[in-house]
Amino acid sequence: MSASTRGGPVLVxxxxxxxxxxxxxxxxxxxxxxxxxxxxxxxxxxxxxxxAPCMILLDLMMPIMSGWQFRDEQRRDPALSAIPVVILxxxxxxxxxxxxxxxxxYLEKPVPLxxxxxxxxxFAGA
Numbered sequence: 001m002s003a004s005t006r007g008g009p010v011l012v013x014x015x016x017x018x019x020x021x022x023x024x025x026x027x028x029x030x031x032x033x034x035x036x037x038x039x040x041x042x043x044x045x046x047x048x049x050x051x052a053p054c055m056i057l058l059d060l061m062m063p064i065m066s067g068w069q070f071r072d073e074q075r076r077d078p079a080l081s082a083i084p085v086v087i088l089x090x091x092x093x094x095x096x097x098x099x100x101x102x103x104x105x106y107l108e109k110p111v112p113l114x115x116x117x118x119x120x121x122x123f124a125g126a
Contacts, residue, residue: 009033010124011053013043013070014088015062019109023057023088023116030117032124039063040070047080055123057107060089060097071101084123 010032012023017038024034035051037043039062047053056074060067067087074080087098090109098106107119 008052008054008124009035010120011035011037011043011046011051011056013037013040013056013062013067014059015039016059019059026113026116027120032120040065040067040073043070044073044080047074047083048077053083054125055084055086055104055120057088057120058085058103060087060091068101071103075102086119086123 010027012020012034013036014020014023015038020036020038024036027034035046035053037046041064043056044065058067058070067089071085074083074085085103086105086107087094087101087103088107088109088111089097091097094106094108105119107115
C-alpha cells in the first residue's frame, strides 16, 4: 500500500464502525493511508499525540464528543486548526452545517464512491 502523496493519513471520525471500516477499506484500496476514530474525543487524542493527517472526514452526530464539539476544540487549537475538515453527515442541512462550522467541504450520507474519492484526492493526492 502506498502512502498519500501529500503526506499524512486521512483521519476518518465516525461512531458507526461499519462506516469507518467501509471508508477505510475503500480509501486504502486506492492507496491512501487511513486512521480512524469513533468520536471527536478519540480524534483529538490522536491529533494531540502527534497524528498529522492531510484531512479529516468528520461525522457530526456522535456520542461522547460530537463533530460540532470536536470542531470547536480543533478551531481553538492553533496546532490543529489548519487541518482541512470535510463533514460527512446524514444529519441533513449539510451545507448549512458546513458554513456554520467553517469546514472545507461536506458530503452527505450515503455518499457516492466517486464523490468520496474525488474529495479525498483534493487533499491527499493519490
